[in-house]
């Protein structure tokens with residue numbers, strides 16, 4: 227059983243052999259916390275959550291780092307527009323992202339470092355690059371990586387510096403006009419403050435006061451938490467260039483092995499176009515969670531193989547909802563018949579070979595879901611005409627597979643979602659009782675109205691009368 231994963235760097239699916247047997251170090255580029263997340267932001271997190279769960283079930287000890295970019299141009303611009311301190315703005319949206327990750331059942335990373343928490347490591351890396359002749363300060367706080375000094379630059383995305391258009395990946399100096407860089411594709415390790423930026427948003431360095439360039443933080447934090455060389459680096463497809471190219475160049479130029487494999491998660495598209503804020507406000511995670519239970523949203527994001535574009539259409543959630551209801555419906559009915567299966571038993575259960583083979587094959591979730599559906603059919607057949615033992619074994623197998631995808635309907639994570647229909651049914655019944663009570667009261671039929679109240683109280687429901695009518699709550 228070998229896990230095979232596509233490597234963006236070599237453009238082939240190849241065997242995955244961890245550097246340290248039994249352990250895996252993964253660095254996933256996280257959010258720039260400047261605005262609320264839409265599904266496009268969450269897709270890489272969900273894909274890597276499935277990868278992590280699968281590697282863990284395969285017996286590997288996974289260390290997953292997902293950073294928080296809490297200082298950059300956008301954070302500064304958006305916070306200024308909102309009239310907030312930049313750090314308060316970043317903290318606000320970091321919390322919103324955390325809520326979205328939690329809502330979709332994305333397990334917390336092993337560590338979740340903020341860029342601003344690793345400034346000394348970034349400055350040390352920058353000094354190392356300057357000492358080795360791969361970077362230069364131009365005064366005023368700007369420090370540039372010299373792409374001409376590193377012949378392997380462009381290796382990750384198979385581009386040559388000469389072939390890049392002048393504006394591709396190029397950054398503009400933020401200091402004075404004289405603060406020029408040598409080559410248009412030299413990228414910022416450190417940026418001079420722009421006029422009007424708050425003092426608190428820059429740090430002293432040997433090259434002047436400034437703030438981190440985005441790429442530097444990931445190189446510094448990957449080394450801090452995963453070591454000089456680590457197994458997998460991932461992120462959204464749009465991060466390949468310039469972000470990941472630059473990360474790799476600066477880490478390797480500093481003498482570190484850096485990522486041994488690159489994994490990129492494709493976009494969420496609408497009508498074939500990458501989702502963006504202008505298109506995708508309706509696809510804010512907070513909005514989608516009003517339309518559908520959280521596991522339905524997760525299913526929609528997880529069901530497509532991570533390297534394929536996920537076309538989000540009006541049907542996407544409906545289809546996911548139908549499937550989720552079939553899966554959770556079977557788990558509910560089977561559990562009613564044979565009793566709840568302990569989570570530990572589900573965690574230890576063997577998954578079918580075909581399911582394992584699908585996930586071992588570059589995380590082929592659609593193929594794995596086909597195996598899930600075979601067992602769902604077998605489970606439903608067993609419910610209709612099989613023995614309790616067959617029902618139970620299908621229940622355990624199905625839950626074990628869904629657990630790998632983070633979609634086990636019996637997981638307490640989804641309890642609120644699976645209870646939705648119960649809550650709606652209860653509300654319907656109690657509302658009918660309260661209507662009958664209101665009619666009895668209007669007719670001064672106190673005996674009936676009291677009887678209804680007592681019946682509800684006996685069921686654990688407390689009725690409160692108010693000017694707007696009766697309200698109810700669980701007592």
Ligand SMILES: [Zn+2]
Pocket residue numbers: 254255256441444469473
């Ligand atoms: Zn990064």
